[in-house]
Amino acid sequence: MTRAARLSLAGRAAASWLVVLAMMLPFLWMVLGSFKTARDFLAFPPVWLFRPTIENYAEVFADNAFLRYVLNSTIVAAGATGLGLLLGIPAAYAMARWRRTAMGIVLLAARMAPGIAFLIPLFVACLELHLVGGYTSLIASHLIFTLPLAVWMMVGFIEAVPVEIEQAAMIDGCSVWGALLRIVVPLTRQGIAATAILAFIASWNNFLFALVLSNDTTKTLPVAVLAYIGYNSIQWGALMAAASIITLPVLVLALCVQRYIVRGLVSGAVTG
Amino acid sequence: MSGVVALVRPVEAAPRRRPWRRDWTPELLLAPALVAIAAVMGFPLAYLCYMSLHKWSLIGFAAPAFVGTGNFTALFGDERFTNSLWRTFYFTALGLATNLPAGLGIALLLNRAFFGRGLLRALLIFPMVATPVAMGLVWVVMLDPSLGVVRYLFGLVGVADPPLWLSDTDWVIPTLVFVDAWMWTPMVALICSAGLAALPVEPFEAATVDGASAWQRFRYLTLPLLMPMLLVAAMLRLMDLLKVIDIVYVMTGGGPGHASETINLYNYLVALSYDKIGYGAAVALVLFALVLAGTLGLIRLRRAA
Numbered sequence: 353m354t355r356a357a358r359l360s361l362a363g364r365a366a367a368s369w370l371v372v373l374a375m376m377l378p379f380l381w382m383v384l385g386s387f388k389t390a391r392d393f394l395a396f397p398p399v400w401l402f403r404p405t406i407e408n409y410a411e412v413f414a415d416n417a418f419l420r421y422v423l424n425s426t427i428v429a430a431g432a433t434g435l436g437l438l439l440g441i442p443a444a445y446a447m448a449r450w451r452r453t454a455m456g457i458v459l460l461a462a463r464m465a466p467g468i469a470f471l472i473p474l475f476v477a478c479l480e481l482h483l484v485g486g487y488t489s490l491i492a493s494h495l496i497f498t499l500p501l502a503v504w505m506m507v508g509f510i511e512a513v514p515v516e517i518e519q520a521a522m523i524d525g526c527s528v529w530g531a532l533l534r535i536v537v538p539l540t541r542q543g544i545a546a547t548a549i550l551a552f553i554a555s556w557n558n559f560l561f562a563l564v565l566s567n568d569t570t571k572t573l574p575v576a577v578l579a580y581i582g583y584n585s586i587q588w589g590a591l592m593a594a595a596s597i598i599t600l601p602v603l604v605l606a607l608c609v610q611r612y613i614v615r616g617l618v619s620g621a622v623t624g
Numbered sequence: 625m626s627g628v629v630a631l632v633r634p635v636e637a638a639p640r641r642r643p644w645r646r647d648w649t650p651e652l653l654l655a656p657a658l659v660a661i662a663a664v665m666g667f668p669l670a671y672l673c674y675m676s677l678h679k680w681s682l683i684g685f686a687a688p689a690f691v692g693t694g695n696f697t698a699l700f701g702d703e704r705f706t707n708s709l710w711r712t713f714y715f716t717a718l719g720l721a722t723n724l725p726a727g728l729g730i731a732l733l734l735n736r737a738f739f740g741r742g743l744l745r746a747l748l749i750f751p752m753v754a755t756p757v758a759m760g761l762v763w764v765v766m767l768d769p770s771l772g773v774v775r776y777l778f779g780l781v782g783v784a785d786p787p788l789w790l791s792d793t794d795w796v797i798p799t800l801v802f803v804d805a806w807m808w809t810p811m812v813a814l815i816c817s818a819g820l821a822a823l824p825v826e827p828f829e830a831a832t833v834d835g836a837s838a839w840q841r842f843r844y845l846t847l848p849l850l851m852p853m854l855l856v857a858a859m860l861r862l863m864d865l866l867k868v869i870d871i872v873y874v875m876t877g878g879g880p881g882h883a884s885e886t887i888n889l890y891n892y893l894v895a896l897s898y899d900k901i902g903y904g905a906a907v908a909l910v911l912f913a914l915v916l917a918g919t920l921g922l923i924r925l926r927r928a929a
Contacts, residue, residue: 365738372744382762443657450650466867469908473671557755574757595758606753
């Protein structure tokens with residue numbers, strides 16, 4: 353490598369580090385803030401070095417309801433993920449092995465439709481059926497994005513499995529369902545795990561559906577965190593602590609499925 | 625990136641000969657998912673269309689009254705609706721104009737191996753997976769006009785009186801676009817990165833031998849070759865920019881005044897806060913049509929490219 357080339361590479365590396373680290377500032381600020389006392393929080397210019405306190409976390413967890421919201425988020429995300437995979441894997445198998453394009457178009461429409469278009473009628477229907485505020489309505493509404501996500505992700509994973517293995521099994525008398533359960537599912541288990549994590553994150557992060565379809569006892573974390581920011585008072589430290597508790601598990605999960613994140617987002621993790 | 629391509633043109637695997645007889649098995653496999661889709665998507669959309677033709681209220685005892693296309697014609701005279709529409713277009717245009725160049729820029733920076741590149745790529749996924757509501761609130765704290773760290777950082781570079789960001793009617797949309805860009809530019813960057821990694825080497829070698837400058841290679845080789853991927857990224861961003869609501873809801877609630885009320889937020893307020901279900905359904909259909917039109921337009925552009 354010539355001197356000039358080495359210099360330009362160093363410049364590129366420095367610029368990249370600078371840009372990406374600058375983008376991490378909100379995370380740093382969130383975690384720092386969660387350990388600040390109210391006094392440190394209101395200091396200007398802001399303090400970067402301070403005596404940390406765990407008071408904010410204590411305050412968040414002292415509120416019994418918060419653990420309840422963690423549980424709610426977990427139940428809804430696990431339910432929507434499990435159900436999405438259960439329904440999505442056979443459908444993905446059909447799409448990967450027999451071409452069923454119509455299904456793809458339906459799922460693409462689901463990716464484009466605004467969440468509110470499903471939400472208004474679902475809310476009215478759930479009122480009629482007395483389902484508002486129950487886990488059923490929340491889990492069912494989250495299927496709107498976990499199911500397309502599961503199908504799109506799994507089509508890719510299943511297509512990567514050589515069809516010859518299934519053909520051989522079928523010649524030996526294995527049924528289609530047997531091939532799916534005994535060959536395809538075990539061979540794509542990593543893909544299934546990645547899909548499950550992505551669907552879980554999407555459901556965990558969802559705000560709008562929970563805002564409308566949950567009540568005080570079933571609301572999920574993104575809705576609950578709003579309580580820390582009122583019209584005239586913000587509980588700064590507790591807000592940052594709650595935000596950290598909600599966000600950090602997602603970041604850890606996301607790192608496990610780094611390679612598939614973009615694919616997951618493309619296939620329908622976001623519904624506004 | 626097969627997922628990206630698959631989104632635009634669903635399954636196009638080469639037709640393979642099956643050893644098994646053509647029967648109803650695939651339909652049986654699809655059936656559970658189809659039933660669920662019909663229940664949570666098909667039925668709501670049909671019900672939404674039905675609602676949009678009625679004057680519908682949940683409070684009180686008045687039965688829904690059929691009004692034909694009345695809700696849709698009323699939209700034209702609703703200034704708050706038309707304003708939210710233009711505001712959403714402004715938001716979307718500003719979002720696309722910032723996300724795409726910035727994302728491409730980051731992808732180009734990361735296009736050579738250097739110390740820590742893998743780590744930086746991993747960090748890039750954080751803004752887009754972190755819970756948007758939580759991060760929106762963190763940004764509210766950071767953007768606080770008197771105590772926020774953003775004001776402090778501006779002070780460091782000599783800007784003593786930065787705008788009031790979310791409290792300023794002229795700045796609130798650009799500020800929200802900035803926060804949205806912080807979340808989603810990494811996705812554009814990663815899509816472009818995958819595109820760059822798949823570019824053929826030969827044209828670039830030939831261009832270098834022929835004495836093309838770095839700018840010429842970018843302008844006449846990288847950019848056109850990357851265009852399909854850029855359009856995929858643009859399509860995804862377009863869909864979500866038109867539908868933006870979460871961060872607006874938690875960061876400004878549409879304010880100050882109605883200065884940041886996007887069409888999706890207005891839709892939410894009209895239907896679920898003001899109890900005008902039928903009218904809200906009409907707004908939702910218009911929004912759906914907008915996203916559909918925008919996406920199909922870009923798909924057509926991609927086919928042409």
